[in-house]
Amino acid sequence: MAEPVIELKDVSFSAQNMDVVRNISYDFEGGKTTALVGPSGGGKSTVLKLAAGLLLPTSGKVLFRGQDISAMGRPQTLAFRRESAVVFQDSALWANQTLFQTLELPLKIHYPDMDKDERESRIAEVTAAVGYKRALHIRPALLSMGEQKLISFARALLCNPSILFLDEWTESLDDEAARRLVGIVRRRKADNNTILFISHDLEIIKELAEYVVMVIDGRLSLQVTGEEMEADRNVAKIVEKGISS
Numbered sequence: 542m543a544e545p546v547i548e549l550k551d552v553s554f555s556a557q558n559m560d561v562v563r564n565i566s567y568d569f570e571g572g573k574t575t576a577l578v579g580p581s582g583g584g585k586s587t588v589l590k591l592a593a594g595l596l597l598p599t600s601g602k603v604l605f606r607g608q609d610i611s612a613m614g615r616p617q618t619l620a621f622r623r624e625s626a627v628v629f630q631d632s633a634l635w636a637n638q639t640l641f642q643t644l645e646l647p648l649k650i651h652y653p654d655m656d657k658d659e660r661e662s663r664i665a666e667v668t669a670a671v672g673y674k675r676a677l678h679i680r681p682a683l684l685s686m687g688e689q690k691l692i693s694f695a696r697a698l699l700c701n702p703s704i705l706f707l708d709e710w711t712e713s714l715d716d717e718a719a720r721r722l723v724g725i726v727r728r729r730k731a732d733n734n735t736i737l738f739i740s741h742d743l744e745i746i747k748e749l750a751e752y753v754v755m756v757i758d759g760r761l762s763l764q765v766t767g768e769e770m771e772a773d774r775n776v777a778k779i780v781e782k783g784i785s786s
């Protein structure tokens with residue numbers, strides 16, 4: 542097994558007197574693609590946000606390359622942020638900023654020496670890669686949910702991260718747009734990126750996932766490899782049932 546890039550060590554997360562995630566331990570192997578699956582409300586997004594360091598556990602630890610995320614100083618946090626990127630389920634674009642401003646900010650933070658022309662060309666590159674064709678000097682309210690997803694995905698690609706956290710990333714997209722993003726993830730996977738994604742689409746899970754982890758009621762209920770899922774019809778059925786409930 543390759544070195545784990547992200548480790549969840551007995552992680553729990555509670556909010557408003559509710560145990561959302563309970564005592565989860567899991568190592569996300571470097572260079573591998575893992576699908577988080579399970580029924581709605583089971584805790585997948587919370588696990589993804591804990592792994593991405595966007596939520597801090599109520600108890601337990603999340604380690605990035607062996608370092609406790611909650612104890613990292615600013616330089617290490619910045620390095621983790623530059624190396625990783627998140628596509629949120631709701632896209633999470635800034636309502637009061639143009640798409641261009643939203644896409645320019647990560648480049649300004651992580652590449653302070655990049656000049657405006659270079660930023661424009663990088664933004665043009667990633668928006669073309671995801672197939673976004675409309676203007677960039679407009680605000681997200683003018684976009685469909687699918688177009689917002691494309692911009693969110695383009696933002697995730699901007700700094701060429703080696704770790705991708707993708708939450709319901711093909712939701713709201715038509716087939717052509719979804720296939721395009723699947724193609725991008727497939728190429729990133731071939732380039733040994735570490736990818737953690739949430740999907741309710743069995744075909745996408747089968748196509749991309751090397752590991753499948755099911756979260757039900759805040760707990761890990763199944764951990765299998767993509768090969769085991771492919772080979773064992775019973776396992777495939779459990780996963781299928783889990784994602785459709």
Ligand SMILES: Nc1ncnc2c1ncn2[C@@H]1O[C@H](COP(=O)(O)OP(=O)(O)OP(=O)(O)O)[C@@H](O)[C@H]1O
Nearest residue numbers: 556557559561579580581582583584585586587588
């Ligand atoms: N900060 C919070 N405060 C209160 N409840 C929360 C919080 N975060 C998550 N929850 C609740 O915890 C449960 C799990 O949420 P989560 O979004 O992680 O599930 P999910 O498996 O990703 O669901 P879906 O597939 O519907 O997106 C839900 O019932 C949600 O309302």
